Each structure stands twice: as structure tokens, then as C-alpha cells.
Amino acid sequence: MPITKQLHISSPGLADQDLVALRTAVKLLSQAGQSFSLEEKYKNSAHLLVLDEESDGGRAVLKNSRAGQVKLLLSSQPQTGKNVVAIQKPVDINTLKNLLSKLFVVMQAQLLKATQSLHADKPVSDQSSGTPTENMFDLLLDIKANRRTMEIKSESLPTLLVDGENRSVATSGSMDDVIKTVQTPANLLRVKKLDGETTLSGTQQLNISSLDTILWVAAIECSKGKLLPGHTIDKPVKLKAWPNFSRTSFRPDHLKLAAMLARNPLTLAELSQFSQVPYDDVVDFYNAAYSVDLIEFQENLEQMRKPEQKQDSKRLGLLSKIAKRLALSG
């Protein structure tokens, strides 16, 4: 299961020729193995904002953006500052490319560096957040809800740097390491809060993945059939979107549960009954889907329900034979 190392750039309101230069630089770097994504709209979650300091749009975005977000400013009088790098206009593609390449290296290491300047370790249960955290799922959910930035350490496993603001998780470890950390009992985890502002330096490679990807795994691993507090089994719910199953761990039954919940609003009790999937597994799936914002609550149940489809058994037999033939190798 690969973890993305892509750096997300948002470049709202650039002039055409600057945008072309940026696109070209990004393309050249991607070919050389530094992967960027480029979005022309403003994205608060982007790792890097590229703005024209002298355009109205650029100035407006600059004013409203997060202080911790790294910016690359196009300017006729370039000046650098904290989290701000500037480049001379008109933009030279090669200069831009070299600058982006440096930023790429530096930004991958940014979160890791932050670990060195921080408070003392505390076990999870000692945290002053007020939310009881019994396991990694509770902890990550709290980080997401309260936009915290935390370092999570488990004995002999690579550290996780969880950024609830940008909804990302950085680690030098693999996804397997992340899963092992997620499975670690809370009393063996060490967590500490990180400062919002961090310095850019260092060169260690980090794998960055979305917080939701890790939350999903944590929900499945840690829920153990225990429904999230405040949720009930008799309220109809529907799936707003399917989880990205190809890039997250899932159990075979999850496809069935997702298909049913995407089609019709159902209570969790009904979902378990109709799918014949054990209730505990239904709850784990629900907790995961809820925590990554895929659940929609339905009030007008009867109006919303689609009629049950009559499936003939011969057809179902064929579909299950195809599924068996195309079983995953893992």
C-alpha cells in the first residue's frame, strides 16, 4: 500500500505566462521523481501556495492564508520571510524549477524537524485535552476534530507526525509500520503537542498520507464493535461516497456494506441483518466511515428508500463466481 509523497501546490490567480512556467517546472520535476500536484484554485490545505504578490487576487489570498502555510511569491522586488520564499518576475523557468526542487526536499523534512523542538513526552492517558483517549482511533479523531498537531511514538516504530489542520500524517516509516502503531495499546503510546510554526531544514525523506487514510485504518483496528459515543443503531444513515478502498485497508465484507449503504439509507441494525455481516464488523465499518466524513444522516426514511431489487439466484451465483475468480492476491 503506497503512501503518497506528493507536495500539493495551490496557485490561485496567476497570470497565464506564470502559470505556464509553473506547470512546466512542476512537470520537469515530476519527471525527475519529485511529485507535485498543481491546483489553480485556492486550497487551504495545500502544502505550498504560489502567489503573485502584485495582483489583487494574490494579495487577498496572502492576507487570509494560514501563517504556517509555506508561500512562494512572484514579485518584482522579491523578499523572503518566515515561511515565505520569493522569486523575481518575470519568472524564469529554470530558477523556478530549482527553487521548487529545494522546497520539495525541505518541506518533506519539515514535520520531522519539528519533533526536535518540543515538549516532553506524555503517555496518551495523561493528556490534558479533556477527551478520553483509549486508543489510536480516539486520539486521531480528537486530533482531527480539534485541529491539533501531535507527535505519536510507539516503542521501536517510526514516529508519526499528525497534522489535524492540514489533515496529514508524516512518517519515515511504511504503511505497515503505521498499522503497527495504530494497533499499539494507548498506554504504550507517547504523544506530544507540536508547535504550529516549524522551521524548514533537514533532508530526511518522509512519507505523507492523508489523516483520513490513517483514521480509517485506526477505526477498523481499534473499534472492536464499540459504537462511537452519541451514535445509535436505530438511526437511518447513508453513505455520501465510497471509501477509496484501493488505497486503504479493508475487509471483504466492507464492499458489501458500502454497496448497501450507498444504495439505501439503513439503520445499523438493518444493515447487519440484510447484509448478514456480524454487528461488530458493521460498527467498525460505520465508525470508520463516520470519522472520514462519509456518513449522511437520513430523516425522511420511507421517501428515500429505493424499492428492493429482486435478484435472481442464478445471477447472484454468476456474480459471486466472478468475484471468486478475481480474488485479490494479498
Next chain:
Amino acid sequence: MFNQVEKIIFTGPVGAGKTTAIGSISEEPPVGTDVACTDESRLIKDKTTVAMDYSYITLEEGTRVHLYGTPGQQRFDFMWKILAKGGIGLVILINRDHPDPVAQMEFYLNSFDDFIAETGAVIGLTRSGMQDNVDVGELQARLFERQQIFPVFEVDARSSDDVKILVQALLAILSC
């Protein structure tokens, strides 16, 4: 007379990975009609599929399930409906480096509207990491607006497991 032919249809724009995806899960390399590109798609790739791709998988008791890929170039779209008729379901592949992936997804959803209503569809977002012009979330949002809650998975068409997950999701939809 003829037995019913079981088939799964793969569709999507030029270069989305249809030929590749079929090849990833089929028992034989797709019999295609790939030719050197001569028109505008040459800028995108050297070879394109005219007519269609074809290969198959065999189930344990010998039934063959046929895998068809539509030609990506839209001047061949008259063939799509003919190809899809009687199919089990639709796999739509959209390459993430396409300039407008959301519009492409909608184009294929609309083109196969009747077929999808009778069966179901899944969407595979291919070719990640080159020029990611869209996130899975943006495609999901558009599907939500259309009230078509179909799976959207990030896949590498060269990976058989990735393509299998897509087809597994399609089968799950068709089974409920």
C-alpha cells in the same frame, strides 16, 4: 441457440488505461486493434485502440466472462452502445492527468446513462503522480450532486489487484 454472453465493459478517455487494465486481470493479452496515433491523440501517446479491446477470464466451471474496452477516441462512440448491450456492468477509467477529469467522468456517465441505470458503474482514477489534476474527493462530490454514489478508487491500471478491487466493488453493487 446462443448462450448469453457475459461481459464487463471498460470505458474512458484516450490513454486512461483501458487496454492496460484489461491486460492486468485477463488470461491473455488483450486482442486489440492498437494502431499508431495519427491525429491529435498523438500528443498524448503513440498507440491508441481503434475498434475495441477484447480479452476474457474463465470461471471455475468453464464460463467465460468477456472483457471489452471501448475505443477511447470519441469518433468511435457509435460503437459504445452496441458493445455495452447485455453487459454485466461498467468500469469507467479516468486518467488523473487529463485536463478536466470531472467533465470526463460526467461525459461517460451520461453517455452510458441507460446502461448504468440497468446495471451499475465504478470509477477508477488512473495515472496518479504525474499531473494530478483532480482528487478522488472532487469526483465523489460530483457523484454526490448527481446522487449516483458509485465507488471512485485511485488505481494503477498496471496493477492487477487495483483493477480487481474495482471490479469487486462493481460486483458488490450488482449483488445488492
